[in-house]
Amino acid sequence: MRQMKYPVFIILVIILPTEMLGQIHSVAGYIEDKSTGERLIGATIYDSLSNNGSTSNSYGYFSLKCYKGKSDLVFSFIGYKTYRVNLFVRSDTILRVLLDQQTYSLNDVLIEDRTNIIENPFMSVSVLPVNTMKKIPALMGETDVLKSLQTLPGVQAGTEGTGGLYIRGGSPDQNLILLDGVPVYNPDHLYGFVSVFNPDAINNVTLYTGGFPSRYGGRLASVVDIRMKDGNNKAFHLNGSIGLLSSKITLEGPLKNDRTSYLFSARRSWADLITRTIFEKKELPYYYFYDFTAKLSHLFSDRSRIFLSIYTGRDHISSIKTKSEFVSDGVKYIFGQDQYYGWGNITSSLRWNYVFNRKIFSNTSLTLSNYKYFDKKQIDNTNIILITGKTTDYKYLSNYKSGVCDIAFRTDFDLQPMQGHIMKYGAGMILHIFTPYARISLLGSDDSSTETDKVKQSAAEPFIYFEDDIQITNRLRVNAGLRTTGFLVDGRTYRSFEPRLSGRFKLADFHALKFSYSRMKQYMHLLTSSRITFPTDLWVPATAKVEPQLSNQYTIGTFFNLSMNIEISIETYFKSMKGLIEYSEGSSFMDPGNWESKIEKNGIGKAYGLELMIKKNSGKTNGWITYSLAKTERKFNDINSGRWFPYKYDRRFDANIVINHKFNEKIDASATWDFSSGNLFTLITDVYDTYLPKGEQWYIQYFEKRNNYRLPAYHRLDLGINFHRQKKSFYRTWNISIYNAYNHRNVFFVYFGNDDLHGKKGQIVLKQYSLFPILPSVTYNLKF
């Protein structure tokens, strides 16, 4: 409770004198899409008379302090017509602002709001509208949220075709991926080739790679805040698509006009349905994935609204079923084996938005996130004595699971107590239940012998935060905050104080300098192989023996907003990390034993780099170019002889070019080119022999340090073209994409093997495996 007093005290001190003056009132409310009722996140509100401004929060709510009397309010949002209203403010006022979607001419297609880059105190933040994502050519035509983010500066991909995010020297577990505020622990379908987020159900995606606001915490590297659509509360809409990989359908509409809306979206891969139909009697292995998203929202009043959202998805891989039988010595033996495995997430959230006294916006939510990996194997053996007919069954069933489940409650408040201040504060509690390993084995004809081997760990993570966005002068604006957290596990309590600071200093209307500092603490680890990422990777908590992860990140940058809607940003950062873990040398998830005995603890890391982005926001031709120069290293006492070594995804150079061109209202096209330094690989360079300690001779494989060899650079060109047409009753789009247009063989993985390709079987060579050649695809989209 002592922790609570501090922010409350500050709020009271600031509010009371302001209210006593009686000259300033709140103008607050929601900004919505006029045609769908969808609330708009990040819309800008500006009072041209007082030069005071604000933006709508993650729930479309804004609050602005205005002097008593005249105000000239301007509401704007990317893709919408600017709305201007003159108000005479006599008292606190609640507005519901409806913005019209912009009908663009050929020359003014906007891909991102351009004013924010100078005004916003935050840096290292990108907002990528779903419409922009949908234009980016994708593998097999599957628009992918996470892969779209890989085109942004500071974001690197993992292996070929996958959606893993490696941000500023961080590992995938250091990304907090939120779907409507609920963490998603495994965002991958199809081993990462497709992300679990169905773009048709997504409203907005915001990526933070540094300068984190204090309302976010729990991960070191990034926050990917994905907000689902609320559902159209004006009219029914249906859209769907058929692609090479999957098909999807989305329905949305009002249950009660302007009050209650729903959204259902489903997606499923369909290849298995065909193979299982064609090869009906052959028990071939098959793979499918699906996801289902639903959201229900109800408006009780202008002040009160409730949301219920649910996501569930699963990947299922069934291996070959086998059955064989033979007769020997008058006994018929029948052997059968069946195995399947997979993984899936379930997330759900119940949220309630409420506006207190027209000044304070609150969001209270109860959320659940459950990730599970499963592997089930069944062996049935039957022996039949042919003469007597006596049958004996032997059964072995193994059911392996691992996963993590979070149940969380949090409440957040937004208010603008006085001009120049926008405050956010809140608190909550997360209950984590980790199951790194659970296996139930049934043995015997009657399941009489049951063995249960289970490792389960629970932990509680309370948190409280406060942040204040302060306009100190016209030039200087800062966002300062503090987040304090705790973690109770194994009878031990960890505590953390995480100060955050972001600021901008405006040198001119088109030029700003920005700086930020963030301290982040992460109480969980993903135990993953440095060689390859699997769904079998284990989420484990910090324990009494294994410390949590901690990072300090410092960033400075300069931002330009030039004519012709061209933005330039240059950022440089330094990040230090500690409390990292890795599998010990020679260990793997295949080894038996407790996970804590297989890891190296208390690793440290550092990452630094320079990121450049040039973006053209509008026009017939628009897009962006990014370039990153980065270095990241790690150090553990018992890895690499205690010396620093480069992190596997240390890529010195990374560049992306994204170009969109609109030929006319019916045809537009896009191209992306991705280049990055190759992944690192531990290459054995020498051998030497030794007889120690007892006299046997063995060769020792020598490499100077881990990850000592850089594989060839990765580069790829993707092309896409869309043909749009409004039919009588629907709007259709044909999309044709070409992945890897110039058919470059990028490295998927490498290994040492015999040179059998050249008939030199005795010679050991390094082999590379490439995955995707040139891959054309066609997708058909329908919208009713």
Add this chain to the structure above:
Amino acid sequence: MIFILIESSACEQILEVKYPERKAMITLNCILTSGDSILMEVKSSQSYPPQSDSTLFIKNASIALYEDQKLIGELKYREADPGIYPLKKKFQYFNYYLTDRIMAESGHSYSVNVSAPGFTDISANTYIPFPVPIISVDTSSVVINYSNSQLKSLECLINFQDPEGKNSYMLSVDRIGRYKMTYYENNVLISKTNTVRYFIPFFCEDPDVVYFRISPGSPGTIPLEKDEKDSWMSEVFITDDSFKNKVYSLRILIPYMLLNDNAYPQNPGEKFTMRKLNIRLYSINDEFYKYARSWYTQVYKKNDMFSEPVGVYNNINNGAGIFSGKSVSVDSSVVVRIYYNPSLK
């Protein structure tokens, strides 16, 4: 279908690896043993993959050895006697050797500088820890489960007091034997009796020990099976992380069948083995422990594509290998019966 598509489109090709410009390194292997003469192996590394199985000896190196920063001598190259290595001349292979009159001693630090034409000079430092006495060895007969059968075994509890500071240990068990061998040399029949040390494999279920796995089926090979309890050990390494400054009791089990004289390598000629078990507890420094642990792990895991790469611990500046030290305390209080054909139970 996705996998069929990927599989059909995926391809494998030889990667043109541009190996970094590397020249061969001097590799040095030397574990100084208190009270023993000093010898080292000095060889050249080979680029990977190796072009031959032969060892690349460096025969023209200059080696200077320092004790407590004072030069105590230069090591000379010699080609050791072939055959079974004798007690005082342990290595049958080619090596550098310092005269028998100069012994390594515990409690001292040592450093070495090695140079050879065409190679970058190397250097290394180490120290030899003091021996830790074995307080006692308690024995009893037990029956253990082994590969679905039972083995009557000798249980030994080796008790020692861990001194202050960070300490590591190596433990091995041996018996001294002699055998007579005859052979012709220059058309002259020579008869000779050699004294040898036979290492006795044992089981050790202590979870903290590091060991080189010996396959029971074919001793000397590395077993691939995961059931490590069935692995025999010829020596084990352990640090004092779990028993700092305490009396520790290390438990080993020796199946009686391994005390059978006939279980030892079939040397030609008459054979006689002494009845005393020599239980040797070596005090080793941390570098030797790290070297042994990493080397064993690399040998065991090098073909496991899922496991993390293992770099063998190396304390040689500008080169590779190990320069370390050990001192030993021996308990010979356990006397075993002579087993020629013991039953399994």
